[in-house]
Amino acid sequence: MTSAMSWKRPGEAQSAGERDLEAILKQVERWRGAPLRYRPVSGGISNANWCVAAGEAGDYFLKVPGRGTEMFIERGAANDASRKAHACGFGVEVVDFLPDVGVEIFAFVEGYRASSNLDFLRPKVRRNAVLALRAFNDSEPLGLTKTIFDMIEEHVSQVAQVGGRLPADQAFLMRRFGEAKAALAASGLDLVPCMNDTLAGNFMIDEADRVLLVDFEYASNNERVCEIALWFDEMAFPETVEREMIETYFGVWTPQIDARIKVLKALADLKWATWAMIQEAVSTLDFDYYKYGAWKHMRARTLFHHPDWPAWLRRL
Incomplete structure (x- = not known):
């Protein structure tokens, strides 16, 4: 488990991965003015995974595409599949998609x-x-x-x-x-x-x-x-x-x-x-x-x- 001490706020980035994430956070319209915090989520061998807390709006999950993944992954097609999985009752809700950077933002599923x-x-x-x-x-x-x-x-x-x-x-x-x-x-x-x-x-x-x-x-x-x-x-x-x-x-x-x-x-x-x-x-x-x-x-x-x-x- 990641401890509460690992949460950071925009402007506190130290690693290249954190700076990449903060650049993406600036592009999310729904989070304009929200008191954002973020922490890493373990797992995955292609991308960097993050939990983002947006104050009263709740928690979200997003991943920053790893270097070279564009060789294998068509992000628009992935978003299409994510939405169809949610529609069939066994996927997580997609709340936003940034096609220019290929980032999907999901509701953070509690209890799973x-x-x-x-x-x-x-x-x-x-x-x-x-x-x-x-x-x-x-x-x-x-x-x-x-x-x-x-x-x-x-x-x-x-x-x-x-x-x-x-x-x-x-x-x-x-x-x-x-x-x-x-x-x-x-x-x-x-x-x-x-x-x-x-x-x-x-x-x-x-x-x-x-x-x-x-x-x-x-x-x-x-x-x-x-x-x-x-x-x-x-x-x-x-x-x-x-x-x-x-x-x-x-x-x-x-x-x-x-x-x-x-x-x-x-x-x-x-x-x-x-x-x-x-x-x-x-x-x-x-x-x-x-x-x-x-x-x-x-x-x-x-x-x-x-x-x-x-x-x-x-x-x-």
Whole structure:
């Protein structure tokens, strides 16, 4: 928890991050003349997160875009997704958007906290999270369509642009990617609004285990099953729990859904591994992106090298 002593007022900035925030605060019309205070909020590996207290108007949450994030994030599309999530009943209210700097301002949700992987050991949390995610996936289409294939191909190009590192077996990884892309495209895609970033911390829970979804920066219309596959990647559930959640989401478990999830797990790990190699080259945040990316590459390989890989592709 951040102590009350960490609150600052405009004009008290000492770090570059605080100065960036104060410059943004000056642009918010609704806060003209308000007695503002701000403090950092922990979490996130792309941006700097802040809580802003605006006197009687209450508390708000905003994030200052991290260096280089414009390579991955279309802030207008993210705002579109945030508003649709709130409309479907499982998102946080967006109270303002500054398109010139790409900053969304949200109501600060009292009584909720970011979940952890440990919270998902509880069946009630898992079920509520599935229902929240399904509601967003079933909402009206977003203005941006970007499939998992688009993301990976874009990231590979961006790694070259920034001089990032790629693994020695990149050619093999891309051959597997090509096989998966061809098989999934032939099977047909179910394009729906997806968060595309289902970290545990992007599910907020309260004491009753109710769930809200947050952080739609990477949201786009994407293959529905990719959303579930990425989630399973992040949570490392045992197969019994994955099957339970598949049945909750789809109403049934089938070998076809299972194969689709396995193939898309590999692609999701490849996507985030490649993203990490770009971030290693451009980000100023204190985070070991290379270690994160190397871990993701290793997980992708476990599926790309799996003896059942050809059978999964045929089963799609």
